[in-house]
Amino acid sequence: MTLWSGRVGAELAPEVWEFLKADDAELLPYDVQGTLLHAERLHAAGILDDAELAEVRETLAGLDTVDPAAEDVHSFIEAELGEVGRKIHAGRSRNDQVAVAFRLYVADACADADAALAAFARTILERAAEDAETPMPGYTHLQRAQPVTLGHHLLAWSEMLERDRVRFAFAAAQAAPSPLGAGALAGSTLPLPPPQQAMRNSLDAVADRDFALDYLYAAAVLFTHLSRIAEELVLWTTAEFGFARLPEDAATGSSMMPQKLNPDVAELARGKAGTAIGRLTGLLATIKGLPLAYDRDLQEDKPPVFAARRDVTGALGALRVLVSGLEFDRDRLAHAASDPLLLATDAAEALVREGVPFRDAHEQVAASVRAGTFEPPEPGQRLPDVGAAVAAAQERWS
Numbered sequence: 001m002t003l004w005s006g007r008v009g010a011e012l013a014p015e016v017w018e019f020l021k022a023d024d025a026e027l028l029p030y031d032v033q034g035t036l037l038h039a040e041r042l043h044a045a046g047i048l049d050d051a052e053l054a055e056v057r058e059t060l061a062g063l064d065t066v067d068p069a070a071e072d073v074h075s076f077i078e079a080e081l082g083e084v085g086r087k088i089h090a091g092r093s094r095n096d097q098v099a100v101a102f103r104l105y106v107a108d109a110c111a112d113a114d115a116a117l118a119a120f121a122r123t124i125l126e127r128a129a130e131d132a133e134t135p136m137p138g139y140t141h142l143q144r145a146q147p148v149t150l151g152h153h154l155l156a157w158s159e160m161l162e163r164d165r166v167r168f169a170f171a172a173a174q175a176a177p178s179p180l181g182a183g184a185l186a187g188s189t190l191p192l193p194p195p196q197q198a199m200r201n202s203l204d205a206v207a208d209r210d211f212a213l214d215y216l217y218a219a220a221v222l223f224t225h226l227s228r229i230a231e232e233l234v235l236w237t238t239a240e241f242g243f244a245r246l247p248e249d250a251a252t253g254s255s256m257m258p259q260k261l262n263p264d265v266a267e268l269a270r271g272k273a274g275t276a277i278g279r280l281t282g283l284l285a286t287i288k289g290l291p292l293a294y295d296r297d298l299q300e301d302k303p304p305v306f307a308a309r310r311d312v313t314g315a316l317g318a319l320r321v322l323v324s325g326l327e328f329d330r331d332r333l334a335h336a337a338s339d340p341l342l343l344a345t346d347a348a349e350a351l352v353r354e355g356v357p358f359r360d361a362h363e364q365v366a367a368s369v370r371a372g373t374f375e376p377p378e379p380g381q382r383l384p385d386v387g388a389a390v391a392a393a394q395e396r397w398s
Contacts, residue, residue: 022072022299025065026306027101030108031073032060034100037180038092041192047091052084059084074098091192093184095206095294102302103175106215109309110172113218114165116316121161121397123320125390128154132386134330135337136243146345147337147379150328151386158393160225167218174214179205185293203293209283209301216280219308220273226315227273230266233322237263242332247325250318265322269315276311279304340376344369350377 012020039056042048048056059081070076074094078085132151137144180195181187182205199205236243246261254260286300344365351361368374 030104031101091188091190096179096182099179106175110168113168116313120316120320129390136333147342164222171214175211207293220276220280223273223276227270230270233266245327250322265318343376346380
């Protein structure tokens, strides 16, 4: 029996039933949490007595899987509660029920992302500390530009992840207000106590999915960053660059070529960036034309978030193993960083210190490079204390 069958007399056609069923089993622990909160409100209003509340608590504590025949997780929970379940829906609708559970889910997904980000960032910073002074070329346009250190380059990765951490924290904060009590769209006449952090407007409470968009945005930007990191890992571990060797517990071989060691973890992380961006744009497109308050289109909000949660933790965990096990070829890095042309800017700035206008200095050095007569100066000090920067970043991630 469905929660809405009182109005619809005929059974749905099997094709319609299969189309309407929600794939929302992942919401079970969060819907359980929301249902318990609602039961406590019903108890406070005298609609559930002490024994009924205790029965609700006991039954909810034992729920760990959803019957696949159920229309959705909400109808499953009500059915499992038996006779007291016939009272549990007083003062609420599936509209505010799913909004409560989904907000709890997104907040938890943000916490998962933060933990995975911290573990990956700490691994990066450990490697940066080991190679704070290891020279390597820095690049623009993928052409050698100026000398930096490997530690400085790895620090740039951690800076991106710090901004990602802020975005997930923002999404978690957006998920915190509670739509509990909004009902279908206009609240309830029952004297139920308001929840903590109750949303101000009941229509907005059941219609809002900004928090899910914020989560998917954070995930999309994270994967954009991971894709850039992955691209560098792919390049660095080629024979052409030869800056690093893949660890064999985070690489694959070829089914045909016996010599191959492939950066599949990096490549898949790079590939998932497109999927993450697609999930965000897909949900934006779903929401953009919906009138207030609730529409069944919003059933499509959960699958992209469920999938994004798995990809975020999965990619960060696999990349952490990969980066932890990288073997850097410090001689190869140092040789590449010894290219004298990397000091062309230093040469121009040396002339500036002697009073030559920068544009004139730039032209003089460029002419010597073209003529093949460029003589590199002694390297100047351009980078801050990389070791201190690593230590400060480790403190922020501790």
